[in-house]
Amino acid sequence: MRRGSTRGRCIVAALLTALVGTTAAHADEHRARRVPPPPEYTQECGACHLAYPAWLLPATSWQRVMDSLARHYGTDASLDAAQAQRLSAWLQANAATGKRAVPPPEDRITRAAWFQREHDEVPAATWALPAVKSRAQCAACHTQAEQGDFSERHIRLPR
């Protein structure tokens, strides 16, 4: 009985720890969402694709991305050195932690394990729609992606 109640307390403690940990990670994410990116980030990076929130890639990935802008996934996205430095510092400071801290293959958000897990219910036919075109196009389904909000209540799958 006594042993049982000790074990019970241990389980409760473990659950609480896990819960607090999850809540902290969520809080981090929500804080990051509330801090808008610098206007020059949205302007420069958002010209060709969604200005991806910094918390979608870890710092080492952002470093490699920013060091190779002249060969950026098949295009020349070069910036002048001072601007690249400023944006890089901001990305590093706001980069992913927790479950997104592992650099994904090719430093592509869409190849991260968490990304693939969270999108495993999306039918192949939806990915292939002209309105989607590319997995990089978050806003095709995440209607508030431009505001950094990827929550489920703002998802609308195109037809």
Added chain:
Amino acid sequence: MSTRSFLGALCIAWPCLTAAAATPAELLAGYSAAAGAPASAARGQQFFQATHGKEWSCASCHGTAPVQPGRHAATGKTIAALAPAADARRVSDPAKVEKWFRRNCNDVLGRECTPAEKADVLSWLMGLQP
């Protein structure tokens, strides 16, 4: 006249603030002067719509009629119409124009564009009406 000295000349002619504004006509005049020959809109259209030994043309992202919005060939992101008559923000900031010519000519031609090529493309874009 090189592009750099052309931009320098613009800065002398207008107070150079953080983003020096210029009209499309001023930019075209600068590139034509640097080319040492008048621009040709017909040549510009051909240049814009053709591929140049690589996968993409200018039109791959901007569309063949850039009075309409384009769509990025890789990401699918909407790109605002390029013709100044369709979007007054276009061809109004010399540094921005130079930055995008540098990047996009590299993607389309694998090199920088010449002042003559830039003048031709601007000349064609400026004649387009939505």
